[in-house]
Amino acid sequence: MKVLTVRLEDIRDKNAEITAELPGALFPVLSEMIHSGEVIVTSPVRVEITAAHEFDHVRVSGRVEADIRLTCSRCCAEYDDKLGSTFELFYTKAQGPAPVLDEEIELSETDLVSVSYKGDEINLIPEVDEQIVMELPLRPLCSGDCRGLCTACGGDLNVAECGCHREVSSLSFGALKNLKINQ
Ligand SMILES: [Zn+2]
Ligand SMILES: [Zn+2]
Secondary structure (H helix, E strand, C coil), X not given: CCCCEEEHHHXXXXXXXXXXXXXXXXXXXXXXXXXXXXXXXXXXXXXXXXXXXXXXXXXXXXXXXXXXXXXXXXXXXXXXXXXXXXXXXEEEECCCCCCCCCEEXXXXXXXXXXXXXXXXXXXXXXXXXXXXXXXXXXXXXXXXXXXXXXCCCCCECCCCCCCCCCCCCCHHXXXXXXXXXXX
């Protein structure tokens, strides 16, 4: 049985409910990010979905959640976080040979995404994958007021103030200063 696939014949007269706990590696883009070390997924990816046939489209409402571990972009420490996204997808049957462009409308609470499908089943993996990846921060921060690393000695300023002079906060200046002292 295929995971996260809605068969149109199953939702002809009733809604389909799908609840699944899946490995992060099942989602292509997320899997790439796991391989490149951008994120560690520390739990199964939990997906809850309701698919309903309405008029000329299939509405898929759902939620995806996972526990993740990220590396802070300021202090380089790993920290644990949770991600969760509630979404609503509208699948419309592709018409004719011309490709139907996906449209995306951002709303405050839920993302409304319109996708085209072909054939008699809908594979939800690509869109759920996108929902997860969109939730990942571009510049992860362990906390909003993370002080980062000292540009002179590399010490973690969240742990202790090292006492370095950092008026000119550039690594090359720090290195030059140390060089002069050592001579
Ligand atoms: Zn940090
Ligand atoms: Zn320092």
